[in-house]
Amino acid sequence: MTDLTRLTAAETAAKIASGELTAVAVAEAHLARIEAVDEKVHAFLHVDREGALAQARAVDEKRARGEKLGPLAGVPLALKDVFTTEGIPTTCGSKILEGWIPPYDATLTKRLKEADVVVLGKTNMDEFAMGSSTENSAYGPTGNPWDLTRIPGGSGGGSSASLASFQAPLAIGTDTGGSIRQPAAVTGTVGVKPTYGGVSRFGLVAFSSSLDQGGPCARTVLDAALLHEVIAGHDPLDSTSIDAPVPPVVEAALGGDVRGMRIGVVKEFAGEGYQAGVMQRFSESVELLRELGAEVTEISCPSFDKALAAYYLIAPSECSSNLARFDGLRYGLRTGDDGTRPAEDVTSLTRAEGFGPEVKRRIMLGTYALSSGYYDAYYGSAQKVRTLIKRDFEKAFEQVDVLVSPTTPTTAFPIGERVDDPMAMYLADLCTIPSNLAGNAAMSLPCGLAPEDGLPVGLQIIAPAMKDDRLYKVGAAVEAAFTARWGHPLLEEAPSL
Numbered sequence: 001m002t003d004l005t006r007l008t009a010a011e012t013a014a015k016i017a018s019g020e021l022t023a024v025a026v027a028e029a030h031l032a033r034i035e036a037v038d039e040k041v042h043a044f045l046h047v048d049r050e051g052a053l054a055q056a057r058a059v060d061e062k063r064a065r066g067e068k069l070g071p072l073a074g075v076p077l078a079l080k081d082v083f084t085t086e087g088i089p090t091t092c093g094s095k096i097l098e099g100w101i102p103p104y105d106a107t108l109t110k111r112l113k114e115a116d117v118v119v120l121g122k123t124n125m126d127e128f129a130m131g132s133s134t135e136n137s138a139y140g141p142t143g144n145p146w147d148l149t150r151i152p153g154g155s156g157g158g159s160s161a162s163l164a165s166f167q168a169p170l171a172i173g174t175d176t177g178g179s180i181r182q183p184a185a186v187t188g189t190v191g192v193k194p195t196y197g198g199v200s201r202f203g204l205v206a207f208s209s210s211l212d213q214g215g216p217c218a219r220t221v222l223d224a225a226l227l228h229e230v231i232a233g234h235d236p237l238d239s240t241s242i243d244a245p246v247p248p249v250v251e252a253a254l255g256g257d258v259r260g261m262r263i264g265v266v267k268e269f270a271g272e273g274y275q276a277g278v279m280q281r282f283s284e285s286v287e288l289l290r291e292l293g294a295e296v297t298e299i300s301c302p303s304f305d306k307a308l309a310a311y312y313l314i315a316p317s318e319c320s321s322n323l324a325r326f327d328g329l330r331y332g333l334r335t336g337d338d339g340t341r342p343a344e345d346v347t348s349l350t351r352a353e354g355f356g357p358e359v360k361r362r363i364m365l366g367t368y369a370l371s372s373g374y375y376d377a378y379y380g381s382a383q384k385v386r387t388l389i390k391r392d393f394e395k396a397f398e399q400v401d402v403l404v405s406p407t408t409p410t411t412a413f414p415i416g417e418r419v420d421d422p423m424a425m426y427l428a429d430l431c432t433i434p435s436n437l438a439g440n441a442a443m444s445l446p447c448g449l450a451p452e453d454g455l456p457v458g459l460q461i462i463a464p465a466m467k468d469d470r471l472y473k474v475g476a477a478v479e480a481a482f483t484a485r486w487g488h489p490l491l492e493e494a495p496s497l
Contacts, residue, residue, distance in 0.1 A: 096354025106203020153183025178432025185458025256476025
């Protein structure tokens, strides 16, 4: 019998719609897989077995009544634990929200339910999405299914690991500085950061409001496109939501063809600090694009060299403001409230106990950058650099249709290797940060294994804002060509758990 956990989301949905499979059988297969392997991987923080089976039964009942099912009806999904879910814990990977049950669904959560997607549970993440390895979770690290001693990327390592370990065919992540694309790269999966404002942030617990963006994670480009279409679209509850039609991402994924397209190779994303095997696989990807009929040219974006510094002023500044709400007085953890202490002491004790080292580091950094006498020198200057980065993108997209680069400078590093070296950790997002600062769309998809360590390498594709369909057009063409060359999807080479 076919292993139901190995089917793509598109295949699963088609079999459920035709009656060949029941949604309950699919959900039970994935729940059994989670029970079998997640003790090793630790992709999930909360598994909602009863809720998932209830959703699956509702899909089967709809089909039995002859109702039309959506393109992903009955397909299981792993949801990053940063989106609110009514009646299900939302911790953001932090002790300060341990046990908190939201009274409402995020817009993204609501859209998944309306599309009859079966939410299996909530996935592990760096605390409040601050990190590049999922080692900053208050509930312990997640392992990379390719090598459990290595990181699965961050901050959404639980979502990427759930895909690579076949615990779910679809997942949701968030991308503030690369936290969808970087995990996708190091686990051999597909991750997309939609255009900022393309997917609602209502109910997404904020880290950095001008950068945060939810998006689809999957094992194939088509599956990512199908999920993208479900979660995207204008939301009046989100003031930053774009009131415009969703780009035709599914159509683009079904008709991947790069003949005549202009592809730009970012000059600044190479050199010192890049693993030789990563650059080798990237060079092969560029050559493949040429073979497929694309016109490839080198593009210089000089302001990209300043992106990392600008990001680590803007993001902590916004985080210090957003996380002020976690004061021990309204919800979540409360420490030291003996009835005699003033509220200020309770807040101080709660935050000291509830926040982890990385969150504290970023709050202090951001508070300093926003303080009187330093605002213009730090935060103000970083915003000026952000403008320069946007202008570099605008100039580049006058010459090319999309840009390409490695997604990450290296493959997955060992758990614990960079914990005591924040700067080395931050460099993992070197290639992904510019797109967040500019707000445009970007994707990572597998382009092979690095010869040094046999671990996945990601190819990043970057498109202009609201041209997300270009990602899927190029991604589908590259995916099909590489799959034909390898004779199978890359994940088939992953070791068995």
